[in-house]
Amino acid sequence: MRCVSFLSLGASLLLLGPAAWGSPGQCPAQCHCHGDLQHVICDDVGLKKIPQVSEATRLLNLQRNNLGGLSSGSFAGSKGLISLHLQHCQLREISSNAFKGLKKLVYLYLSNNEITSVKPGAFEDLASLTYLYLDGNRISDLPKGIFSPMINLFILQLNDNKLREIKPGTFAGAKDLRWLHMSGNEISLLQPGSLDDVENLAILNLDGNRLSTYPSMAMSKLRVVEELSLAKNPMRSIPDNAFQSFGRYLEKLSLDNMGLEKFTDDAFSGVTALKYLNLDNNKLRFLPRSLEFTTITNLTLSNNPWSCNCVLAPLRLWMDSSRQRPEAVCASPASQRGKQIRDSTAFSGCKVKAKRAKGMRH
Template identity: 80%
Template sequence: MSWLLLGTCLLVVGPAVQGVPGQCPSLCHCHGDLQHVICDNVGLKKIPRVSEVTRLLNLQRNSLGNIPTGAFSESKGLISLHMQHCQLREIGSQAFKGLKKLVYLYLSMNEINSIKPGAFEDLTELTYLYLDGNQISDLAKGIFSPMINLFILQLNDNKLRELRQGTFEGAKDLRWLHMSGNELTTLQPGSLDDVENLAILHLDNNKMSTYPSVAMSKLRVVEELTLGKNPMRTIPDNAFQSFGRYMEKLSLDNMGLEKFSDGAFTGVTAIKSLHLDNNKLKSLPRSLEYGTITNLTLSNNPWSCTCQLAPLRRWMDSSRNRPDAVCASPPQQKGKQVRDSTAMSGCRVKPKRAKKGTRHWPSNVQPSRYLNA
């Protein structure tokens, strides 16, 4: 991610010089013998032509409208392209043709509602793609297929309604997928099969009413999953089993969630952070193991302070983390904190044997790449 910081924190020096490829474009500032061309908020209406030696082109905050075919055909040396806040509405077929060295592409905060087939042709080195804050409602099958090195994809805050099989075909190295704030009602079976090595998956603030068990079943190494603000009432058995030994962070807050199936947390052995606040939960499933949890949020749920919560109470008694959780029943316990309730004092809890072992990563996943991102 240090490359990302380098690409966005460049010095802007030198006078604007009108010219053609080989010279600094009119109204822009250039640095490093045209390697960095900065045209941020200068009133451009068309994409300027830049030299093949240009490595970074910043076109933010200009009214460009669309990206026509071959717009960057003379910019073959680009590594980082910034087009945020450019009032873009469409990405045409072969819009980025020739950009075989591009690593960073920023298209955030535009009005993009159409991405034509072949739009991302030639982007074989692209690693970071930012499409957040647009109007995208549909993704064609294989639209990302040229991006064999794609690592981070930001699609949050669009208008996506569903994911179909083949959407991520070819993007086998994708690790971080952000789709928060869309209108997703379902993930079709097979829609995530091509990106089975996802480590971070954000699906919060969508419209999914059922947990997409089949679509999620091929995922293997998810570390962080957010599903908050989806109207799901239940989480089924084995929901996280395929990646449970890797999952460390799970957010299920603000869902109206009423219950977990008893086996919902089967296979989940490494969870550290679990967010369940602002739901309708009365109890927690027997399959939830507390031994690795260091951050648990439970507030604003109608907890039933009976022996079903005895494992939770036992964990609270032995943990520094004693989260806010108020009893709603039975009547004599109503209003009391779970951690202070005496209702579980006579309950028997069968201790669970701690599971120990070394974490094994697939050869193509490097945990160090996720640090400080």
């Protein structure tokens, strides 16, 4: 991950109080400073306000201080900041222009606060921001275009919030976003067009939400998704061509713990690079004809009521030719109930189309 090298520089930076905590040319009281004030560390020192720091400061760590909120211009004198850490600061609101002037900021950590409101214009001036962490808050709505100043945004963490719906324009301007994590929210609807502005996503994590139908229209403009997780959504079926727009790139797909009952025959149409597929803990009896096994190296199938007949013959053929033999128990017919698919005798008379068997006997 691109952020690792920078994080290894040292501790993060947290915001302290006004001039009372020290002049911009001095290390704020109660904090530790390193490298001629380039790193200012104020982790868990009882601060109530944001301190003035030198324009030479690059890292400001204000974790675990009770700061309450971020008002407009909170960091007006900290124009040199590259990394700002505000985790566990009991923040409740981010006002418009809260980060005004931080044109060099690359890393912004706002995880594990109590943020319910992000005001329009809150992220103004953050054109260099690449990594934004808003996970572990109480955000229920995102204003249209809230991320638009972030033309270089690469990773966005929105896990474990209260989001219910994603609307068109939410991600306007963030055209280079590659990793979008929204697990553990309350999302029941991805409106058509809501992901059109981030068509270059490589990782999309939506597990643990409330999606009851596959959001085909919202996903249709995505082109290069490599990893997709829809686990723990109450979705009963996956429709035709669900992954087709990015099927050439899709390598990892998580569809476990959904109560999933079926795939339509062409659900996996266009999927040609799949390596990892998790289908554990569903209600599946069959796999669709469009699922190719030739590229799969990791497949999990446990806790499904599999119907062991010729429809599953390509799966059995793959098991026979693969080093991996996943747990998968037959629920029917009665003569095969309780047997592992890999040991079942139900497939002895089945014929598999040549294209299904191709590359599976090596």
